[in-house]
Amino acid sequence: MNFEIGLYTLGDLVPDPHAGNTISPRQRLKETIEAAKLADEAGLDLFGVGEHHRLDYAVSAPPVVLAAIAQATKRIKLTSATTVISTADPVRLFEDFATLDLxxxxxxxxxxxxxxxxxxxxxxxxxxxxYDDLFAENMDLFLKLNEADVVSWSGRFRSPLASAEIAPRPVQSRLPIWVGVGGSPESAIRAGRLGVGMAIAILGGEPERFKPLVDLYRKAGAEAGFVPEELKVGITGHGYVAATTQQAKEEYFPYYANYRSYVSRGRGTESRVTRAEFERLAGPDTALFVGSPQQIIEKILYQYELFGHRRFMAQIDIGGMPFRKVAEGIELLATKVAPAIRKETGK
Known part of the structure; x- marks a missing residue:
């Protein structure tokens, strides 16, 4: 299996810390499609969009946005990042993504x-x-829908299915499904027992602290009867690439600090990232992927030694960052970082 490198966006609508303006949802979506098109043309492997239901985010319907991207691209894989499956009807969700697959x-x-x-x-x-019961029940139903054209099922939170025809069927024999994990051992174990992929969000700190999650995931998967090839691990995180590490940090800090402050206010708290804290977060041994192409390569390869993962996705467009900077980052990631990672992990 080749090492896959891609991008994801949550479509945040945050004021530019320099200019002070906030782009419209329409412009944000147009730029999201353009970013995916650039990533596809540059040879990256996948592009994801996240789901939020707030006025400060532009994406509430990932399959709709991904369907638009599908028409503007040719080969790049298209994923949600993430789908809130606890509050989604599994039948509608499956039909939407099966349609996207077609x-x-x-x-x-x-x-x-x-x-x-x-x-x-x-x-x-x-x-x-x-939350936990909804997640478990909806995942159970979704996996059954993914396996069969006709499904009978009953649960606690939605009406039962009696020999229900599930249409359309995707091009792929099964839709690939991953579980996003932030740091919970229980989530890692659940993903392993289900035999689905595990996408770990490492947004800061030392990556070593996530190694136990990967071990738990693989152990639970093996005990459930899944072979190693079925137990896929992906790493996701914030990132920014520039010609030099110093340039990357200088350019990225205002947007990163802006985003962190904005998200914390959305959660009812107030958190400001100082420049000193940012320097620690972006250090060579930490998980914030900010730096020159060589710095990013070294960080990805170090984590590859830790986790043995086969997928990395970066979120590079946060905090009101202008699209021209996003486009420059896509080019560097695709032309400088990805070839080196594929070469080293392919040995």
Missing amino acids: LSDGRAEIIAGRGAFVESFPLFGYDTND
Whole structure:
């Protein structure tokens, strides 16, 4: 299996810390499609969009946005990042992504998770106290829908299915599904027992602290009867690439600090990242992927030694960053970083 490198976006609508303006949702979506097109043309492997249901994010319907991207691209894989499966109807979710798979000639995937906020629970009539039970039940049903054309099923949170025809069927024999994990051992074990991929969000700190999660995931998967090839690990994180590490840090810091402050306010807290803290977060041994192409290569390869993962996805467009900077980062990631990573991991 080749090492895959890609991008994801949450479509945040954050004021530019320099200019002070916030682009419109329409412009944000147009730029998201253009970023995916650039990534596809440059040879990156996958592109993801996340799900939020807030006025400060542009993407609430990942399969719709990904379907638009499918028409502008040719080969890049298309994934959610993430789908809040706890508050999604599994049948509608499967049909949406199966349709995306047909429209994209077999390029659709799903990363299922909780997401950064919980606004979808009251919006769609669910109780956050039922989070774990909803996740377990909806994952169980989705995996059954992925296996068979006709499904009978019953559960606690939605009406039962009696020999229900599940249409359309995707191009792929099964839609690839991953579980997004932020740091919970229980989530890692659950992903292993289900035999789905595990996408770990490492947004800062030392990557070594996530090694136990990978070990738990693989152990649980093996005990459930899955072979190593079925237990796929991916790493996701914030990143920014420039010609030199110093340039990358100078350019990225205002946007990163802006994003962190904005997200914390959305959660009802106030968190400001100082330049000194940012320097620590972006150090050579930490998980914030900010630097020259060589610095990013070294960080990815170090984590590859730790985890043995086969996929890395970077979020490079946060905090009101202008699209021209995103485009420059895509080019460097595709032309400088990706070839070196594929060469080293292919040995």
